[in-house]
Amino acid sequence: MATLHTRSAARLMIAPSVLLLLAWMIVPLALTIYFSLLRYNLLMPGMEEFAGLTNYTYFLTDPAFFQAVFNTLAIVLGVLFITVVGGIGLALLLDQPMFGQGIVRILVIAPFLIMPTVAALVWKNMFMNPVNGLFAWLAKLVGLQPFDFLANAPLFSIILIVAWQWLPFATLILLTALQSLDEEQKEAAQMDGAGAWSRFIYLVLPHLSRAITVVILIQTIFLLSVFAEILVTTNGGPGTQSTNLTFLVYAQALLQFDVGGASAGGIIAVILANIVAFFLMRMIGKTLEA
Amino acid sequence: MGSITLKNVSKVFGAHAVIPSIDLDINDGEFVVFVGPSGCGKSTLLRLIAGLEDVSDGAIVIDGKNATELPPAKRGLSMVFQSYALYPHMSVRANIAFPLKMAGEDKAVIDKKVADAARVLNLTDYLDRKPRQLSGGQRQRVAIGRAIVRQPEAFLFDEPLSNLDAALRVNMRLEISQLHQQLKTTMIYVTHDQVEAMTMADKIVVLNRGRIEQVGSPLDLYHRPDNLFVAGFIGSPKMNFISGSQAAGHQAHTIGIRPEHLVLSKDHGTWQGTVGVAEHLGSDTFLHVNADAIGTLTARVSGDFAVTHGDRVFLTPDPQRLHKFDEKGLAIR
Numbered sequence: 269m270a271t272l273h274t275r276s277a278a279r280l281m282i283a284p285s286v287l288l289l290l291a292w293m294i295v296p297l298a299l300t301i302y303f304s305l306l307r308y309n310l311l312m313p314g315m316e317e318f319a320g321l322t323n324y325t326y327f328l329t330d331p332a333f334f335q336a337v338f339n340t341l342a343i344v345l346g347v348l349f350i351t352v353v354g355g356i357g358l359a360l361l362l363d364q365p366m367f368g369q370g371i372v373r374i375l376v377i378a379p380f381l382i383m384p385t386v387a388a389l390v391w392k393n394m395f396m397n398p399v400n401g402l403f404a405w406l407a408k409l410v411g412l413q414p415f416d417f418l419a420n421a422p423l424f425s426i427i428l429i430v431a432w433q434w435l436p437f438a439t440l441i442l443l444t445a446l447q448s449l450d451e452e453q454k455e456a457a458q459m460d461g462a463g464a465w466s467r468f469i470y471l472v473l474p475h476l477s478r479a480i481t482v483v484i485l486i487q488t489i490f491l492l493s494v495f496a497e498i499l500v501t502t503n504g505g506p507g508t509q510s511t512n513l514t515f516l517v518y519a520q521a522l523l524q525f526d527v528g529g530a531s532a533g534g535i536i537a538v539i540l541a542n543i544v545a546f547f548l549m550r551m552i553g554k555t556l557e558a
Numbered sequence: 559m560g561s562i563t564l565k566n567v568s569k570v571f572g573a574h575a576v577i578p579s580i581d582l583d584i585n586d587g588e589f590v591v592f593v594g595p596s597g598c599g600k601s602t603l604l605r606l607i608a609g610l611e612d613v614s615d616g617a618i619v620i621d622g623k624n625a626t627e628l629p630p631a632k633r634g635l636s637m638v639f640q641s642y643a644l645y646p647h648m649s650v651r652a653n654i655a656f657p658l659k660m661a662g663e664d665k666a667v668i669d670k671k672v673a674d675a676a677r678v679l680n681l682t683d684y685l686d687r688k689p690r691q692l693s694g695g696q697r698q699r700v701a702i703g704r705a706i707v708r709q710p711e712a713f714l715f716d717e718p719l720s721n722l723d724a725a726l727r728v729n730m731r732l733e734i735s736q737l738h739q740q741l742k743t744t745m746i747y748v749t750h751d752q753v754e755a756m757t758m759a760d761k762i763v764v765l766n767r768g769r770i771e772q773v774g775s776p777l778d779l780y781h782r783p784d785n786l787f788v789a790g791f792i793g794s795p796k797m798n799f800i801s802g803s804q805a806a807g808h809q810a811h812t813i814g815i816r817p818e819h820l821v822l823s824k825d826h827g828t829w830q831g832t833v834g835v836a837e838h839l840g841s842d843t844f845l846h847v848n849a850d851a852i853g854t855l856t857a858r859v860s861g862d863f864a865v866t867h868g869d870r871v872f873l874t875p876d877p878q879r880l881h882k883f884d885e886k887g888l889a890i891r
Binding site: 450452453455456457458459460461462466470471474475477 | 608610629630631635636637639640641643644645646647648656657660661704708
């Protein structure tokens with residue numbers, strides 16, 4: 269791979285796929301930008317006209333917009349917190365030798381394999397339903413008023429559902445990281461007089477830092493665009509209490525048939541995601557370099 | 559201070575008795591080496607003393623106190639591991655300071671002790687580096703530094719030099735011996751390398767299949783091995799064993815003669831043979847001689863003795879240095 273010849277040959281070989289991928293990205297982006305500058309409503313076909321930045325001002329001044337930005341961040345941060353903390357706890361537990369280890373590990377991974385719509389429906393109808401749900405039954409068992417999760421705490425409910433889905437992923441990554449911790453290091457720490465808690469703080473947690481970084485990075489990418497769970501449970505409501513940016517764009521395009529406004533929203537979402545990515549990389553890029 | 563006594567200590571994994579039963583006394587300030595082939599239980603024995611494994615039966619007494627049930631940290635021992643087991647994300651300073659920090663020492667006391675240990679081990683310039691930025695020998699020294707700051711009753715070394723290259727190993731061997739002279743603390747050192755055992759130990763414990771074969775000073779073991787195993791294990795190149803009629807002539811089942819105690823000549827001697835391979839080390843030459851009617855003998859001669867493959871030579875054992883063993887492999891004296 270070192271000679272000039274092989275290098276230019278390599279470049280030539282990968283050129284088609286690079287061009288294809290570039291077009292794949294550029295065309296939708298360019299079209300979205302183009303649509304975002306048009307007055308383009310599906311109910312008025314053939315009436316498209318150039319509208320300048322009106323779509324952007326309209327989208328940015330929509331009172332639902334700030335609520336959506338806040339909800340998006342709340343979902344990302346809330347789910348990250350639950351999955352990272354819970355994932356470390358579960359990984360520590362699963363790392364202990366126990367009876368039926370293989371089966372328990374598969375069971376723990378199971379939620380990740382269930383598709384989001386199904387998972388959300390299961391939660392909505394079997395757990396959180398105020399009449400027939402498991403939680404309602406438990407509440408009644410101890411004599412409490414059943415709590416209508418999706419009506420009274422919609423955002424929290426969605427965070428809970430999404431966290432349940434992503435917990436296995438975090439657990440799996442953290443468990444493999446945990447298993448790669450050198451046994452002799454643990455024994456050395458034991459000899460050095462470190463108790464279980466000190467070993468966790470000074471040995472296990474630093475060892476896991478890279479895996480935690482990976483979990484945060486990957487999950488953030490997916491959590492910024494949570495959609496199915498919202499659609500099948502709360503539909504963004506009540507009001508806009510559980511609407512995130514993705515859902516707001518969807519509502520704009522397919523409930524109000526405003527393709528121009530939705531495109532503007534999409535572009536804004538891309539910009540916001542990039543801002544988040546920028547800070548994320550700055551914050552944790554250091555860990556990955558080490 | 560750092561005396562350790564093992565009473566009837568045994569260790570069983572499942573149905574397999576790794577260590578059937580061992581009694582051993584280690585005196586304060588002694589440098590004791592556990593040596594034996596791989597799988598002989600020497601590392602397990604060390605881990606039992608450290609408390610990293612529970613004994614199946616028997617008692618471990620450290621410094622007059624029964625330590626059998628004590629957790630590792632409470633035994634007052636420190637250990638240097640084969641892989642060094644440094645904490646990768648901590649600086650050298652933090653690594654060495656870790657046991658003191660865990661013991662809840664004062665910041666000022668920690669700084670002073672770490673500086674002292676670093677000076678002893680020539681690590682002062684590397685205190686702010688991470689372990690991965692150090693060479694093998696330096697990592698080894700950090701591991702030793704982490705062990706000495708606690709001022710333990712005894713040090714435990716688990717094959718600490720096996721990851722180093724040959725030249726560095728000789729160096730570190732010397733450094734550990736010097737450290738022992740300096741600190742005068744009990745040290746228990748596990749190795750499979752009899753050269754390390756011979757050069758460093760005050761007392762060698764030869765282990766085989768979980769049993770102690772012999773305990774003694776290096777020269778004791780070299781001159782008066784109790785049995786065939788010790789005779790074959792201590793000394794390099796290995797002792798030659800001869801059985802059959804030649805041994806019967808000395809009223810023994812097997813006779814043993816060390817390569818360095820065979821006198822070679824080109825014209826006369828007890829046994830005759832053909833030189834198979836001659837290994838020239840410069841100072842010495844190791845000759846692998848196919849002796850007629852006896853088998854292969856190894857002889858160590860001066861580097862001046864000029865022979866090559868295929869030469870006929872005569873070998874004569876030094877009768878004073880002949881070791882005799884009965885049919886059970888025990889020495890006849």
